[in-house]
Amino acid sequence: xxxxxxxxxxxxxxxxxxxxxxxxxxxxxxxxxxxxxxxxxxxxxxxxxxxxxxxxxxxxxxxxxxxxxxxxxxxxxxxxxxxxxxxxxxxxxxxxxxxxxxxxxxxxxxxxxxxxxxxxxxxxxxxxxxxxxxxxxxxxxxxxxxxxxxxxxxxxxxxxxxxxxxxxxxxxxxxxxxxxxxxxxxxxxxxxxxxxxxxxxxxxxxxxxxxxxxxxxxxxxxxxxxxxxxxxxxxxxxxxxxxxxxxxxxxxxxxxxxxxxxxxxxxxxxxxxxxxxxxxxxxxxxxxxxxxxxxxxxxxxxxxxxxxxxxxxxxxxxxxxxxxxxxxxxxxxxx
Amino acid sequence: xxxxxxxxxxxxxxxxxxxxxxxxxxxxxxxxxxxxxxxxxxxxxxxxxxxxxxxxxxxxxxxxxxxxxxxxxxxxxxxxxxxxxxxxxxxxxxxxxxxxxxxxxxxxxxxxxxxxxxxxxxxxxxxxxxxxxxxxxxxxxxxxxxxxxxxxxxxxxxxxxxxxxxxxxxxxxxxxxxxxxxxxxxxxxxxxxxxxxxxxxxxxxxxxxxxxxxxxxxxxxxxxxxxxxxxxxxxxxxxxxxxxxxxxxxxxxxxxxxxxxxxxxxxxxxxxxxxxxxxxxxxxxxxxxxxxxxxxxxxxxxxxxxxxxxxxxxxxxxxxxxxxxxxxxxxxxxxxxxxxxxxxxxxxxxxxxx
Numbered sequence: 001x002x003x004x005x006x007x008x009x010x011x012x013x014x015x016x017x018x019x020x021x022x023x024x025x026x027x028x029x030x031x032x033x034x035x036x037x038x039x040x041x042x043x044x045x046x047x048x049x050x051x052x053x054x055x056x057x058x059x060x061x062x063x064x065x066x067x068x069x070x071x072x073x074x075x076x077x078x079x080x081x082x083x084x085x086x087x088x089x090x091x092x093x094x095x096x097x098x099x100x101x102x103x104x105x106x107x108x109x110x111x112x113x114x115x116x117x118x119x120x121x122x123x124x125x126x127x128x129x130x131x132x133x134x135x136x137x138x139x140x141x142x143x144x145x146x147x148x149x150x151x152x153x154x155x156x157x158x159x160x161x162x163x164x165x166x167x168x169x170x171x172x173x174x175x176x177x178x179x180x181x182x183x184x185x186x187x188x189x190x191x192x193x194x195x196x197x198x199x200x201x202x203x204x205x206x207x208x209x210x211x212x213x214x215x216x217x218x219x220x221x222x223x224x225x226x227x228x229x230x231x232x233x234x235x236x237x238x239x240x241x242x243x244x245x246x247x248x249x250x251x252x253x254x255x256x257x258x259x260x261x262x263x264x265x266x267x268x269x270x271x272x273x274x275x276x277x278x279x280x281x282x283x284x285x286x287x288x289x290x291x292x293x294x295x296x297x298x299x300x301x302x303x304x305x306x307x308x309x310x311x312x313x314x315x316x317x318x319x320x321x322x323x324x325x326x327x328x329x330x331x332x333x334x335x
Numbered sequence: 336x337x338x339x340x341x342x343x344x345x346x347x348x349x350x351x352x353x354x355x356x357x358x359x360x361x362x363x364x365x366x367x368x369x370x371x372x373x374x375x376x377x378x379x380x381x382x383x384x385x386x387x388x389x390x391x392x393x394x395x396x397x398x399x400x401x402x403x404x405x406x407x408x409x410x411x412x413x414x415x416x417x418x419x420x421x422x423x424x425x426x427x428x429x430x431x432x433x434x435x436x437x438x439x440x441x442x443x444x445x446x447x448x449x450x451x452x453x454x455x456x457x458x459x460x461x462x463x464x465x466x467x468x469x470x471x472x473x474x475x476x477x478x479x480x481x482x483x484x485x486x487x488x489x490x491x492x493x494x495x496x497x498x499x500x501x502x503x504x505x506x507x508x509x510x511x512x513x514x515x516x517x518x519x520x521x522x523x524x525x526x527x528x529x530x531x532x533x534x535x536x537x538x539x540x541x542x543x544x545x546x547x548x549x550x551x552x553x554x555x556x557x558x559x560x561x562x563x564x565x566x567x568x569x570x571x572x573x574x575x576x577x578x579x580x581x582x583x584x585x586x587x588x589x590x591x592x593x594x595x596x597x598x599x600x601x602x603x604x605x606x607x608x609x610x611x612x613x614x615x616x617x618x619x620x621x622x623x624x625x626x627x628x629x630x631x632x633x634x635x636x637x638x639x640x641x642x643x644x645x646x647x648x649x650x651x652x653x654x655x656x657x658x659x660x661x662x663x664x665x666x667x668x669x670x671x672x673x674x675x676x677x678x679x680x681x682x683x684x685x686x687x688x689x
Contacts, residue, residue, distance in 0.1 A: 070429045070445065071628055076420040083447050095420065095445035097433050112412070112442070115466035219632050220688065227689035249688065252632040256687040274421065278573045278602050280609040280634035 011040035059117050062092045063301060066108045066121040068100035072218055072245045074271035074288075075122065078141075081294035082120060089302060091117075100124035100215050109134040118301045124185070124215070137304035141297045143186040153293055155270070156193040158286040158321040162240055162268045163197035165284075165323060169330075171238035171266055172203060177225050177250060178217055178242030179210035187212070190242050208234055217242060222249025230257055230265075237265060238329075244269035244276045244285055251279065251328065267328040281327030289320045353396040362390035373439060374660045391438060412442045413655060414467040416458045418450040418475035422571040422599055423627035424644075425473070431648035432471060439656055441468075450571075452476035459503075461488030468659045471506075471651045479539055490658035492651045496540045497668065504658065505668045506651040508642035510540050513673035514547025515554075517622045517640045518594050520675055522555045524682055526592035526620055530563040532579040532604060533570060533596025541570070544596045544624065562588040567600055576600025580607035591619060592681075598623035598630050598639055605633060605680070620681040631688055635679035643671025 009016040014033055021029055022037040065082050067075045079095055086093045096112065098104040102125030109119060109126065110133065118137035126133065143153050166174055176194050180187025191210055198205050213225040222241055229236060230253065239254075241247035247269030254265050261267055261281055269276050272287035303309075355373075359366045364383060371379050372387040379387075390396070415432050417425045429445050436443040444467065448454040455474045459482070469490030474482050482493065483500050491503040496510055521529050531548045535541040545564070552559055565579040576595055580603065583590065593608075595601035601623030605615060613619050615635055623630060626641035650669045677683035 064444075070420055070426045070433075071423075072426075073421070073423075076426050079420045079447065080449075083449060087449065093447065094414070095447065097429070097443070097445065219628060223632070223689035227687075248629070248632050252634075252636075253687070253689050255634060256685070256689075274573050275602075275629065278577070278606045280606060282606075 007044055008037065008040045011044060012036040059305070060115050061090065062094060062116055063298075063305075064096050064108055064112065064116045064119045065093050066096045066098045066105055066119065066123070068098055068122060068124050069216060069218065070095070070097055072243060073273035073275045074243055074245070074290075077271070077273055078122070078290055078294060081291045082298060084291070085294045085298040089298065091298070091302075098125070102126055102130075106130060106133050109136075109138055111136045118305045120297050120301055137301060139297050139301045139304065141293060143189055153288045153321060155190060155286060155288065155321050156196075158270075158288075158323050159190055159193040159240070160197035160200070161323040162284075162286060163194060163201055163203075165325065165329060166238045166240075166266055166268070167201040167203065169262075169266065173206070173209065173235045174198065174203065174238040174240060175209040175211060175229055175236050176240050176242075177211050177213055177222055177246045179212050181212060187242055194240060206234070208232075209236060213246060218245045219249035219252070222246030223253040224249075226250035226253040227257075230254065230259070238268070239265060240268045242270055244271040244273045244283060247283055247285070247328075248275060248279060251281075251283070262327070262329050262331055268323075269328075272324050276324075276326070279328070281332065284326045284329040285324050287320075287322045287324050289322075292320060353394045355396070357394055358387065358390045358396045361394055362386045374656075376657070376660050376662075388438065409468045409659065410466050411440065412444060412467045413652075413659075414444050414446050414458070414470040416446040416448050416455070416470055416472045418448055418473065419571045420445065420447055422597075423629055424597060424599070424625040427625075427627050428473075428644055428648060431645055432652060435648050435652040439652065441652070441656070446470075448475070450475040452481075456485065459485050459487050459491060469655045471655055478537060490655055492655045492658070494647065494651060496543055497670065501666045501668060504654040504666050506647050506654060506671070507668060508647060508671050509673055510543035510642070511547040511550065513624065513640045513642050514544040514594070514596075515551045516547075516673060516675050517624060517638075518548050518551035519554070520638070520677065520681065521592045521594065521620055521622060522551060522557065524620065527557055528560070528563065528588075528590040529557075529592040529594055530565065530583055530588075530590045531594050531596070532565045532576055532583070532600050533567045534564050535566060535568055535570075541596060548594060560588065562586055563590055567596070570597055571599060573599050573603035573606070576603030577607045578603070580604040584611060592621070593619060594622050594624075596624055598625045598627045598637060601637055601639070602629065602633055605635075605637070609634070615680050616682045622681060626676050630676065630678065631686075633680075636683075636686070636688075638678045638681040638683055639676055641674045641676055643673050646671040 005016050005019045009019045018033060019037050022034050069075055083093050096108050105121060105123055105126045120139050120141055122142045123140050176191055178187045179191040195205055211225045213221045239250055241250055247267050251267050254261055259265050269283045269285040272285040276283035276285040355366050355369050359369045369387050372384050420426050433443045455477045458472055471492045473494040479496055479498050483498055485502050487502040493503050493505045497507040533541055534545050549559055565583055567575040567579045569575045593604050595604055601621055605621055608615055608619055615621055623637045623639035626639040630637040630639045
């Protein structure tokens with residue numbers, strides 16, 4: 001049976017609240033009470049609790065990583081990359097699945113149960129107004145460039161490259177999966193980039209082809225959205241999906257309808273995941289510099305944990321993004 | 336799913352939160368019984384437990400984690416330690432464990448061990464459990480013999496291959512039986528030259544699945560051709576299945592089916608078969624293991640054996656909650672029921688995803 005805060009409180013003859021305040025290093029506690037609590041903590045072995053270890057060393061060596069969806073290959077690969085980078089620095093990573101839900105993201109930024117030195121968050125729900133919510137060192141990752149430290153992916157140039165590539169290969173009616181009306185969201189950002197690129201390439205953007213697939217960018221969402229689009233009768237000859245999972249779902253829905261990819265419909269994904277490389281046909285995808293993003297994020301977080309001054313904007317520079325061309329836009333036997 | 340779920344009853348005032356008393360009334364039990372179920376006390380009859388959980392679901396009752404934490408000194412958080420999230424099986428399973436935890440008011444943190452033996456050992460022996468009430472652990476680097484020798488500390492439920500003398504509760508799949516089912520399906524659809532991808536000398540799940548493969552062939556009187564049994568050391572990568580398929584094609588041994596020991600490797604094999612112009616299932620039938628989400632979306636959709644993921648997730652959380660609640664009996668083993676999902680890669684019907 002683990003020693004609880006109540007046990008410590010009884011031994012130190014103080015309230016549990018006082019123990020909590022000592023453990024959390026809150027001010028305005030008499031030195032005598034603090035000493036009694038710390039003595040009780042030592043005596044009872046409450047020190048095995050990371051909170052108490054934090055008290056002694058100042059650190060737990062554990063960071064939290066908040067991700068929207070573990071089923072989505074991009075997030076899974078990002079988690080792996082963060083784990084590798086953190087491992088090199090002797091940090092343990094606990095992955096906290098948020099479902100992209102703002103409340104859960106906030107709970108993580110507030111340190112959840114405690115015991116975390118810092119938090120990396122791929123945020124979908126929290127916005128700029130929550131920038132002060134973090135109760136411990138935090139770094140946001142993803143496509144949102146918010147105030148505060150962020151390891152951001154600037155996918156705009158790759159979205160432009162994808163549109164240029166599709167136009168070059170004769171596509172005119174390009175749909176987008178993952179258009180998101182929420183301003184500042186990754187979907188809105190990417191869709192804005194798509195509009196600019198389409199205009200530059202001389203295409204008229206048909207608003208009916210910009211599809212909001214909802215909050216979860218998984219395979220089924222991609223399949224459902226592509227099915228609606230393909231069954232609507234609107235002419236479509238290419239599809240740009242904001243994740244590989246969406247693209248894989250769309251690919252399946254297109255093949256189910258007897259369409260040939262890419263002859264009848266070209267498909268572009270994003271994330272350059274293993275799923276994309278091994279798909280049939282293999283999926284053209286935007287590589288987002290996953291390991292670079294992870295490396296930058298962990299380095300920035302470590303700076304904050306160590307209390308080093310924040311690096312200049314150079315450290316949050318966009319990771320290299322690149323369009324990887326494969327069969328789903330080029331056809332078989334080319335890539 | 337629970338068949339006899341009581342009808343959902345909306346609380347009189349929609350703004351009023353659902354209470355334990357509402358759950359008790361809907362389930363026809365006392366408030367104390369609801370509390371016992373949610374606290375994981377082991378002495379509740381399974382039928383009663385199911386009724387209570389069904390009422391919890393139907394009414395959308397959520398344990399007030401704050402209140403229960405204050406009372407118990409617990410954190411309300413459990414850990415799920417798994418080797419790699421990028422292996423589709425574990426991503427899927429993690430989402431299911433999270434959903435099961437949520438039903439009981441528990442948050443789940445995922446601890447990827449990167450299949451490092453020292454990390455797995457530390458998680459199991461309690462040296463690396465941060466602010467959690469207990470852990471579900473899926474060892475990958477530690478072999479069965481080593482896991483059996485460990486002194487597991489605190490509430491732990493083990494996944495992975497079934498152990499002879501488990502040091503903690505186990506929620507396991509029937510690796511051998513499920514593999515037998517997969518291969519029997521290939522035999523029943525007329526395949527005779529069935530390759531196996533994923534054998535490793537390490538034993539564990541690989542050994543059990545290989546044994547199931549051999550069982551099925553023996554039962555059908557089909558001799559095993561050792562040239563068709565292929566090693567794949569890294570189960571977690573599609574590249575591993577692809578490399579094995581390339582070796583198989585290079586060996587010149589004729590084959591009309593491939594049984595892959597997991598879906599990840601099957602996707603790699605499918606890719607190689609497509610690149611070589613082989614038609615699936617006309618030329619080669621392919622079966623995977625895990626029935627991951629991607630199986631419905633691959634080209635062609637992959638027949639795969641579902642080892643009972645949902646049941647494993649539910650059982651693991653149930654057993655753990657009971658241990659956290661103080662149950663101190665001998666280690667228990669629950670074996671999940673498996674099921675074959677037949678899709679186009681073995682000639683199954685076309686089932687559009689949308």
